[in-house]
Amino acid sequence: MEMNIFGYKCKKCGTVHYPFRTICKKCGHTIFADKAEGYELVPLSKKGKLLTWTRLRSLPGDFEVPELLLGIVQLDDGNRVTGQLDIASPKTGMKVDGEVRIVRRDGYNEYKGMVFESA
């Protein structure tokens, strides 16, 4: 099954929050109340444009790679996410395609998140 990253759509005003927020920034609706009343889960788009990026060479200890490419992507649905890049030479503004993969392991825990490739 295809995995997704979900945004939280306010049931009152339709604003999509990513990451989760307890009270809607736009209309003050209590998103946290409960899923039926508060929010609807919406899968975030996986296509978008690279807004900015960095090549990180000083990595947190649990990453066993020499460098990590990180970026902020402006998604086609208007939302924005931070993610890892699987792109040799990123360029600001380039079109990217995302996929949910394992992005970090610590001990027995695996964390999944968005990884983007050049579209």
Place this chain on the structure above:
Amino acid sequence: MREVYCVGIGITSFTRLEYPLAEIAAYPGMMALKDSGLSKVDHVYVANMGGGKVNHQTGLASAVVDQLSLAPAGAETIENGPASGASAVKQGFMAVASGMCDTVMVIGAERMREVNDLESTEFVATLTHPHAEYIYGVTLPSLAGMFARLYMDKYGATPRHLGMVAVKNHDHAMDNFFAHLHERITLEGIIDSPEASTNNPIVADPLRFYDCCPVSDGAACVILASGDAAKKTGKPRVRLAGVGQATDTLAVHDRKDPTDLLAARGAAANAFKMAGLKPSQVDVAELHDAFTILEIAESEEVGFFKKGEGHLALEKGETRLGGSLPINPSGGLKAKGHPVGATGVGQAHEIVLQLRGEAEKRQVKGAKVGFTCNFGGFGNNVVCLAFKKEG
């Protein structure tokens, strides 16, 4: 509100310190007591970010108040990320301004080098959003790198401008005995020469080694007092005239324009408003240059220069000692060092020294108004302070 004055200051070297955290914190407290002539204070605030995680010590203020034999004075530890220091100054200000206390000791202290650089960077990275940023390996340098790329593309600042901040602040730190780095650098050495890429490797591109502050241990102290209590000390009348704070989204990608540092803009505006001062009246400032790009961006957001023109003022030498508005005469976080919880108090220490006219070789001549910006998280919690010399 009552008026609040700075009557005592103290600082340690910002470097690697082989002492227990509570002793590092107590040292500038002792110096500040001596400086003020006071032997007791009503309350102690201790800013610290990593005691619990890095040094296995929580409730630091209780240890410090005992170290200084100030019990039964009230004592609290303040944790607000890298803005802990200025946050503690703010708490001290409120305690005196409200009339609840006449004298308050504010200490900022950190001992990060008890662990290695990777662990300390990792510890600071816990400031980022746990699910939307942290899991990807996002650290503060990587957020600064992404910010720098966006900012430079938009406003035309170049890696040379970043280098100019580093060179300037390293130069300033040469005259600060307490600074972490006493190392003169040149644009030739870090950018232009064939060896530059070895001397100055990528950390989080476009940011390189010399764009990032060192990991420091250290502590600083400022004692605040009411007008009457200050008069009794006979110290120069340096008033903490304005305190401002503002916050922004935790995840950087969640900001409408990620190059806008709205919390810095808001905190500065609030501090200036309370003080009844304008940015154009500031004679000397300490800004939070954990990364070189931040000095440029903050110099605009707090109102010294127009948006997008900070790098031009830098280029003209306006922000260097001897220029129209010297920024970071202490060497800044870049060269003075960045013991996270101590930084905001260290900035206040420098401004009090400058307004007293006691900054020796790095003195900004005739400085009467000083300003600090202590930037927490990646700009999601910022505290600014405005100081004024009276009489």
